[in-house]
Amino acid sequence: MTMMANSSVNVPAGTTITAPNGTIITVSGSSDTVITQPGAVVRVPAGATGPANDIVTTGYASGNGLSTSALSVTSLAGSATTNLYPADGTGAAAILWGGGHLAMDSSNDVILSDRGSLRKVTQAGVVTTLTTQGFWDGVAIDPSGAFYGSGNASGIATPSVVWRALLQKFSASGAYQQLFTNWESSSTNTSDGFGGLVMDSRGALFLADAVSNRIVKFNVDSNTWAIFAGSGASGNQDGPGTAATFTLDQMPDLAIDSNDNLYVRSADAVRKIAPDGTVTTIASQLPATGAIAIDKSGNIYTAGYQAIIRITSGGSVASYPFTNTTDFITSLVTDRNGNVYAGTRGFGAQIFRINFADQ
Structure with missing residues (x-):
């Protein structure tokens, strides 16, 4: 059916709602409310035979529920037309290489790895380089404000170069330190030791080991x-x-919630790793990417080509068109206010702040 203005309909789990702006929501669970616009198309598949206890409505402009309204997007920093010769600056005057990982510090600044350097983007779009020491990939931050990163270092060996995986630390006072040097090595893969990095509530670090399709824990x-x-x-x-097994992207993010559950993209699926190491699948048949983040409410975010995908804590999946750039989204992170930040790589490289109408 096509939704009229100020109308509502009760539907079962499995129903899809396609809004006029291209947003698509697949309802899962029960007692969900989807707020949409007149002209939205509601489809109930023949296999959706459960109770019709979810509501789709055009009667609310906003409120408690999953909205199909368009995203509110702001470009914080980075040129849309070039990623050559990275440079500090403000807004579009700053140049980012792109393709790194994002983290959020206690001041709501975005911290990112960018062509091996560690950089910061403020809410005003001011970009500064924190350090060029080491080669940074995944980024995590501890309560003291110290930064940790995944990465590697190369060393000459006979007869070829060997890439030595390590972790690194950059303290709030500016001291650089290498940790777990040579914990893994390769003479064939320049991405050895790369992958998303997070810290749990006890101070342990977890790495999405892109080369070896596994999650590694560091004490x-x-x-x-x-x-x-x-x-x-x-x-x-x-x-x-x-x-368990994983199929990790070349640059997989790793996310962690308040209960120390980990989340990672594995091929077309979102996977959850409990604190005891048990792996379960949250959602599948999603576009292939490595980007993933989770907010304080338990909503999971991932990406497709020109799309942001949100999986609610109740299991509903929403795909929102993201047409602000044709570059690829390579990493995501959330702040304490529920905003999502996306880092891109392509003709240019930018950091975007994204807000949802129902937050």
Whole structure:
């Protein structure tokens, strides 16, 4: 059916709503409310035989519910036309290389790895380079304001160059330190040691090991590391710890919620890793990407080509058109206010702030 103005309809889980602006929501669970616009098309598949206890309505401009309204998007920093010769500056005058990982500090500044350097973008769009020491990829921040990064260093060996994986720390006072040097090495893969990095509530660091399709845990205090989840084989098998398999993107983000659950994109799926290492699948049949983030309400965000995808804590999946750039979204992060930040790579490289109508 096509929704008229000031109308409502009750639907079962499995229903899809396509708004006039191109937003598509697939309802999951029960007692959900979807706020949409007149002209939206509601489709109930034949297999959706459960109770019709979800509501689709055009009777509210805003309110509690999942909205199909267009995203509100602001370009914080970065040129839309070039990523050559990275330079500090404000707004479009700053030049970013792009393709790195994003993190959010306690001041709501975006911290990012950018062509191996560690950089900061304020809410006013001011870009500064924090350090060029080391080669930064994944980024995590501890309560003291110290930055941690995944990455590697190259060393000459016979007969070829060896890339030595390590973690690194840049303290709030500006001291640089290498950690877990040579925890992994490769003579063939320049991305050895790369991947999204997060810190849990106990100070342990977790890496989405892009090369080896696994999640690795590092205990900084004891200087020990271990495989936390994933056998190393490619796949999407759920299960406990190393019985599970992942197929990670070349630059996989890693997200963590307030209960220390980890989230990662694995091929077309969003996967959850519990604190005991048990892996489950949250959603599948999504566009392939490595970008993922989670907000304080438990909503998960990932990306497609010119799309931001949100998976609510109730399991509903919404795909929002993101037409502000034709560049690829390579990383996502959220702030304490529920805003989402996207980093891109392509003709230019930018940092975007994204707000949803129902937040």
